[in-house]
Amino acid sequence: MKPIKVGVLGLGTVGGGTVNILKRNAAEIARRAGREIVITRASARDLHKPRICDTQDIQVTNDPFEIINDPDIDIIVETIGGAGIVKDMILTAIANGKHIVTANKSLIATHGNEIFAKASEKGVIVAFEAAVAGGIPIIKAIREGLSGNQIQWVAGIINGTGNFILTEMRDKGRDFGDVLAEAQFLGYAEADPSFDVEGIDAAHKLTILASIAFGIPLQFEKVFTEGITQITRTDVEYAEQLGYRIKHLGIARKTPEGIELRVHPTLIPERRLIANVNGVMNAVLVKGDAVGATLYYGAGAGAEPTGSSVVADVIDVVRALTSDPENRVPHLAFQADALADIPVLPSECIKTSYYLRLNAEDKPGVLADVTKILADHNISIEAMIQKEPSKGETAVPIIMLTQITLEQEMNAAIAGIEALPAVSGKVNRIRMETLG
Ligand code: NDP
Ligand code: HSE
DSSP, X not given: OOOEEEEEEOOSHHHHHHHHHHHXXXXXXXXXXXXXXXXXXXXXXXXXXXXXXOOTTSEEESOHHHHHTOTTOOEEEEOSOOSXXXXXXXXXXXXXXXXXXXXXXXXXXXXXXXXXXXXXXXXXXXEOGGGSSTTSOHHHIIIIITTTSOEEEEEEEOOHHHHHHHHHHHHHOOOHHHHHHHHHHTTOSOSSTHHHHTSHHHHHHHHHHHXXXXXXXXXGGGOEEOOSTTOOHHHHHHHHHTTEEEEEEEEEEEETTEEEEEEEEEEEETTSGGGGOOTTEEEEEEEETTTEEEEEEEEOSSHHHHHHHHHHHHHHHHHHTTSOGGGSOOTTSSOGGGOOOOOBOOGGXXXXXXXXXXXXXXXXXXXXXXXXXXXXXXXXXXXXXXXXXXXXXXXXXXXXXXXXXXXXHHHHHHHHHHTSTTEEEEEEEEEEOOOO
């Protein structure tokens, strides 16, 4: 049989890792795929830049469309990133009848509905395992391994850069900016690193996970998104004293009212495995009605871990080439005409428990005023600590953990507490999950 010809768009971290794996493991890969797979063409912006991969035997161009329009290329691997010109590249490649493997979560989360529709019309596959949680085969696990279940919730550490920053800050007391610079040097961060630290990258990934878990269209614009930039050392320390770790989580939960889609810093009991996932590692918990809770762990970013997922997708595409397009695994796990119109809940309707930290005057009646406001909003307090005032200060930090409540009630309660004359500054709120 003729070898399958692959064109790789982008020769950076992920493109380079992919080339290395496909070359190094070519014989094993051919035994698995049933065909030889060769990269014959690749593109990069700068043809003189040093590469992490050997591009001998590969024709390299700075015009991706040369590859997209080359009739000899069977599969396009897209590792450029972003959703602008890359969308045109992918749609052109699909129109040219090429199968696509992409690591681009931004593209899939924001234009996936359109891209999958075009791909289905054309009978080609768009595979995107590398788009979520780097080297962890989480898409395959949910889409195929758990396909007998009703998925109840998914919760994961799904941004490697963010977890790397939080871990280094907590364990070594390092400065946020320094650790981010190291994550960029190591190739973990997005081209625009605000995507990592502001939670946008995690929101892209959660959008994809929620679609394949619940069979809903991709709806990135409905994800409630908070990043890690507001996490303070003080909160990390108080959380630890209370037996919790702060992790940046993406959470998708099906409730009787609709689906919660949210990305934010979260207090998790330190005894949970996921609370101990550190550095660039990612972990995703998936709860199915039949299987119960399952946990998937591995490197969330980096050249070869991500390349591992890209190459697995290339092999899957090759194996599926002879199958009838109607009988392939659907892009979003559910048949395209069976996607459900379940509402995604607005953030006010989120139900969770909270860690609150406020600074209040150390005088009689203040605590009673705070607890009355919470009670007026049906918020029960689970635990409370009042710290000693710092030297020369009259205000004391008060930390409270609440029971599960409605975000709307919490918003109103926080506004009421902040308006108390004896309370200074903002109330710092971090959501909590037991993940039991
Ligand atoms: P890099 O910046 O390392 O590589 C991007 C590549 O695309 C480079 O080779 C660059 O050329 C080329 N390129 C950039 N812009 C253009 C353009 N406008 N036209 C043509 N070529 C262009 O990115 P990564 O490898 O880190 O990321 C690639 C994709 O993979 C992104 O979607 C990212 O979100 C995703 N991803 C990244 C992971 C990681 O660990 N880094 C993990 C999982 C997914 P040149 O080298 O000449 O500048
Ligand atoms: N910037 C991303 C991260 C790359 O740090 O998780 C992997 O998707």
